[in-house]
Amino acid sequence: MSHVVMNVSGLGKVFRRYSHELYRVLRWFGIKAPIAEERWVLKDISFEVLSGQALGIVGRNGAGKSTLLKLITGTMRPSAGAVTIHGKIAAILELGMGFNPDYTGRQNVFHALGLMGHQHAEIAATLDDIAGFSELGTYFDQPLRVYSSGMHMRLAFSVATAFRPDILIVDEALSVGDAYFQHKSFDRIKAFQKEGTTLILVSHDRMALLSLCDRAILLHNGAVAKDGDPEAVLDYYNALLSDASDASIETRELSDGRIQTSSGSKKVTIEAVSLVNARGDSVDTLDVGESVTIRVRTRVHQPVDNLVLGYSIKDRFGQTLYGTNTHYTAQSLEHVLPGDVFDFSIAFEAHFGEGSYSVALALVGGENHIGDNYEWRDLALIFSVANLSRPTFDGKLFLPSTIAIEKLEG
Amino acid sequence: MILNLLRALWSYRYFLVTSIMADFRNRVLRSRLGFLWIILAPLSQVLIYAFVLSNLMSQRLPGIDSSFSYAIYLMSGFQAWLLFSEIITRSITVFIDNGNVLKKISFPRTILPIVVISTSLITNLIFLALVIITFTLVGFPLGWNLLWLPVMMVINTAFAAGIGLVAGILNVFIRDIGQLTPILMQFLFWFTPIVYTINILPEAFQKIVMLNPMFWIIDGYHRVMVFNEAPLNGPLMVIFGLSLVILGLAFWLFRKASPEMVDAL
Numbered sequence: 001m002s003h004v005v006m007n008v009s010g011l012g013k014v015f016r017r018y019s020h021e022l023y024r025v026l027r028w029f030g031i032k033a034p035i036a037e038e039r040w041v042l043k044d045i046s047f048e049v050l051s052g053q054a055l056g057i058v059g060r061n062g063a064g065k066s067t068l069l070k071l072i073t074g075t076m077r078p079s080a081g082a083v084t085i086h087g088k089i090a091a092i093l094e095l096g097m098g099f100n101p102d103y104t105g106r107q108n109v110f111h112a113l114g115l116m117g118h119q120h121a122e123i124a125a126t127l128d129d130i131a132g133f134s135e136l137g138t139y140f141d142q143p144l145r146v147y148s149s150g151m152h153m154r155l156a157f158s159v160a161t162a163f164r165p166d167i168l169i170v171d172e173a174l175s176v177g178d179a180y181f182q183h184k185s186f187d188r189i190k191a192f193q194k195e196g197t198t199l200i201l202v203s204h205d206r207m208a209l210l211s212l213c214d215r216a217i218l219l220h221n222g223a224v225a226k227d228g229d230p231e232a233v234l235d236y237y238n239a240l241l242s243d244a245s246d247a248s249i250e251t252r253e254l255s256d257g258r259i260q261t262s263s264g265s266k267k268v269t270i271e272a273v274s275l276v277n278a279r280g281d282s283v284d285t286l287d288v289g290e291s292v293t294i295r296v297r298t299r300v301h302q303p304v305d306n307l308v309l310g311y312s313i314k315d316r317f318g319q320t321l322y323g324t325n326t327h328y329t330a331q332s333l334e335h336v337l338p339g340d341v342f343d344f345s346i347a348f349e350a351h352f353g354e355g356s357y358s359v360a361l362a363l364v365g366g367e368n369h370i371g372d373n374y375e376w377r378d379l380a381l382i383f384s385v386a387n388l389s390r391p392t393f394d395g396k397l398f399l400p401s402t403i404a405i406e407k408l409e410g
Numbered sequence: 411m412i413l414n415l416l417r418a419l420w421s422y423r424y425f426l427v428t429s430i431m432a433d434f435r436n437r438v439l440r441s442r443l444g445f446l447w448i449i450l451a452p453l454s455q456v457l458i459y460a461f462v463l464s465n466l467m468s469q470r471l472p473g474i475d476s477s478f479s480y481a482i483y484l485m486s487g488f489q490a491w492l493l494f495s496e497i498i499t500r501s502i503t504v505f506i507d508n509g510n511v512l513k514k515i516s517f518p519r520t521i522l523p524i525v526v527i528s529t530s531l532i533t534n535l536i537f538l539a540l541v542i543i544t545f546t547l548v549g550f551p552l553g554w555n556l557l558w559l560p561v562m563m564v565i566n567t568a569f570a571a572g573i574g575l576v577a578g579i580l581n582v583f584i585r586d587i588g589q590l591t592p593i594l595m596q597f598l599f600w601f602t603p604i605v606y607t608i609n610i611l612p613e614a615f616q617k618i619v620m621l622n623p624m625f626w627i628i629d630g631y632h633r634v635m636v637f638n639e640a641p642l643n644g645p646l647m648v649i650f651g652l653s654l655v656i657l658g659l660a661f662w663l664f665r666k667a668s669p670e671m672v673d674a675l
Contacts, residue, residue: 015673021583028666070672074516077669091514098511102436111432114425115517 003086005166005198006049006072010081013042013067041067042222045081051166054199056209056230058237059219065202068219069093069171072200087166090116097156101145105136105155108144112159126162133184134158150178157185164192171202186212206234210317231318232259235360235378239263254379264375267302268336268363273380275359286350287388288398294346294381298363300336304374307333309344310362315396316355327366351398352385359383418518429525430532448533449540452492459484459605478548485541486635487604490628493534493563494570495595500526501574502591505582509675519668523578527571534563541635553638562630562641565650569623572656579660579667583674602628623649 016035018024023033042064049055059065070076072083073091097112109130113123131140134154139147147155161168168189189212193199203209209216209230216233218226220240226233232251239249239261249263274295277283286292296309312323326332326344333342359381365372390398419426438445460481504522505512512519538559545552581587602624608616619625626649630641 024583024670025580028663070513075513076672093514098508098514100432100436103432107428107432107435110428111425112515114422114428115511115515115521117421117517119421120424120428 002050002052004048005051005086007084008048008072008081009046009084011042011045011068011071011078011083012040012080013064013071013076014079015039015041040079040222042071045219045222045224047217047224047227049167049198049200051087051198052193052196053215054193054201054213056213056216056233057200057202057219058204058209058216058234059225060241063219064222065219066093066171069169069200069202072167073169085167088163089167089169090160090163090165091169091171092156092160093169093171097159099144099152099156102143104143105134105140105147106131108155109159109162113162118163122163130155130158130162133161133188135181150181154181157181161185161188161192164195164197166196167198167200168192169200169202172204207319209234210319229259232261234318235259235261238378239376254382256382258379258382260377260379262375262377264363264373266375267304267372268298268300268307268374270361270363270375270377270380271297271299271341273297273359273361273377275381275383284383286383286385288350288352288354288385288390289400290350292348292350294344294348294359296344296346296361298342298344300338300340300342303335303337304365304372305335306365306372307336307342307374308364308366310364311346312360313352314358314360316357318358321352321357321396323360325362325364350385353393353396353398354385354387355396356382356384415518415520419521419524422518422521426521426525426528429521430529433525433529434532449536452488452537453540456481456484456488463605478550482545482548482550483607483632483636484605485544486631487628489534489538489541489635490562490566490631491599491602491604491624492537493530493566494624494627495599496530496533497527497567497570498574498577498591498595500530501571501578502581502588504578505671506588506675512672512675519671520664523571523575526574527567531563531567551638552635555634555638555640558630558634558641562627562634565630565646565653566627568653568657569627569649572653572660575660576656576663579663579671582667582671598622598624604628623652 015038016024017037017039019034019036023035026033045068057065057068067076069091070093071078072085073089073093074083075093097108098115099108100111103111106127109127110120110123113126114120134140134151134157136147136151136155139151144152144155160170170189186208189199193212199212201209201212213230215228216226216230217224218233218237218240225240226236236249236251236259240263249261252260252262254260272295274282275284276293276295277286278291283292294311296311298307298309300307308325308327310323310325310327312320314320336342358379360376360378361380362376363374364376365374387393390400434445434448438447464480501523504526505519508522542552577587577591601619601622603611603619608619608625611619626642626645630646633639633641
């Protein structure tokens with residue numbers, strides 16, 4: 001059964017600046033010295049994490065992610081609230097384990113694991129394993145300053161995961177290193193998860209978050225802005241990225257329980273969206289390879305210089321399979337006026353494998369939604385693909401092929 | 411509280427040993443002469459003073475029956491000063507130097523000053539071996555009072571660690587302290603009779619120098635190593651008491667500063 005392994009309650013962290021550092025020291029002695037500036041980077045954060053859960057933490061730079069992780073690992077002390085941990089915790093914070101550049105890989109292993117409270121004999125027993133997993137070869141006995149950043153990361157990951165912790169914290173580290181090692185580390189993390197390790201992952205990598213995590217927390221301005229299913233949280237985060245002052249973010253729960261996020265300034269809005277087949281009937285299930293059209297009706301409310309419609313088709317995990325926009329196709333509309341209504345028809349053949357897919361739509365002023373975002377809508381359409389007419393195949397993509405077989409002997 | 415600390419230290423005993431070893435290896439790793447450098451630096455200092463000042467000083471060392479009397483006096487003084495200054499200079503930067511680790515791994519931070527004190531003591535013992543070898547080579551007899559030396563080392567270490575840690579903790583927040591200390595150490599060195607004897611000073615000045623705790627510690631070393639006498643208990647007890655008070659202050663300061671330390675590193 002899963003139980004609570006981590007309880008964060010009312011957690012807050014303030015960084016204080018003093019006009020002179022002497023005031024800080026005076027305050028320890030109980031003297032009321034003036035504080036020049038107080039900055040709460042985290043405020044009143046509360047959540048619980050269960051054993052075996054994989055929690056992703058997302059947020060913009062400066063949202064307080066790293067501070068939260070440092071408070072959880074205990075290198076930083078909270079200014080308010082508390083973090084309670086049940087079990088052993090291991091962390092890879094900001095690429096590295098505080099390695100000493102002059103020590104060899106081997107010495108650093110002893111040093112870092114020693115600091116983490118492991119006994120000499122334990123470390124010695126796992127040394128071969130670390131050397132093997134990090135695949136450093138002869139570099140293992142060379143000082144760290146000659147390592148590449150990838151090697152450094154490999155060693156850090158191997159050290160942090162040398163003993164299966166109850167909670168593993170990974171801060172961005174997985175984005176470094178080659179694809180091969182990334183796969184290897186993903187496998188190790190997944191194996192830990194199966195044995196009950198809780199994972200806390202900070203990443204900007206949508207793919208990593210969607211494939212590893214079953215829950216996500218969005219930090220915004222030092223507070224929890226969203227907590228829930230990774231896909232919904234990431235969509236909300238995406239909407240937040242275009243956070244222009246006039247933007248608003250709305251979420252709506254769909255009939256299947258997924259959460260639709262829409263945001264934007266609403267200068268131009270999406271009025272209606274439908275998926276129709278060749279006969280013009282509205283459909284939600286398609287045959288593999290069927291010709292269909294996405295119809296989008298938009299209405300202009302305020303004059304805009306440039307109007308671009310973008311769409312992307314995503315799989316069940318929220319990963320984009322295909323997407324483009326009318327800027328790329330050189331069809332952007334210029335100087336549209338209030339009252340204008342445009343119908344966009346996106347016709348394509350559904351060359352997808354069996355499964356459920358969604359369409360995200362965006363009405364923007366340029367190539368992407370970071371500039372002018374009029375309306376961005378995730379999960380604007382959901383459809384599924386069934387294989388009714390083709391030979392059985394596997395995968396998300398339909399790539400019709402011919403297979404030739406020649407008998408040469410016998 | 412103290413018990414928890416001791417328990418934590420006990421579970422970190424192997425770490426302590428490997429860190430001390432790594433620290434030494436690290437200091438000598440990339441040099442040809444390796445371990446010799448740990449000895450050569452202080453030794454060259456002694457040689458310079460012996461060479462420059464021996465003619466000036468040789469007349470004024472009553473009670474030492476050796477033609478190397480000044481060198482012997484000098485070495486025993488340095489035996490004390492080197493321990494004191496190494497603990498202080500390394501304590502001042504111990505938290506800053508380990509900032510990277512402090513930010514990444516959560517561990518009992520008291521372990522860091524303990525590594526510093528241990529390595530300093532080991533260096534000092536190596537120097538002591540050298541001193542004893544030299545004394546024997548020049549035919550200077552070592553008396554039974556040398557057995558007092560461990561006591562002197564404890565007092566010296568406590569005094570240095572107390573001051574060094576208070577300064578080291580404050581230095582995390584107020585970096586001027588790290589700049590100021592070497593200057594103060596220079597003054598202290600010359601205000602302490604290490605390369606000279608106290609009786610060459612004017613009477614009034616002698617009284618001021620006697621207010622310097624380092625004078626009494628060095629004096630203890632001189633008595634024990636050079637004059638084969640027991641150290642003066644009275645003043646040393648006072649200094650030891652004072653050291654414990656400063657250590658207590660350092661400990662208290664550490665507990666207050668600890669939550670904010672990583673913020674400032």
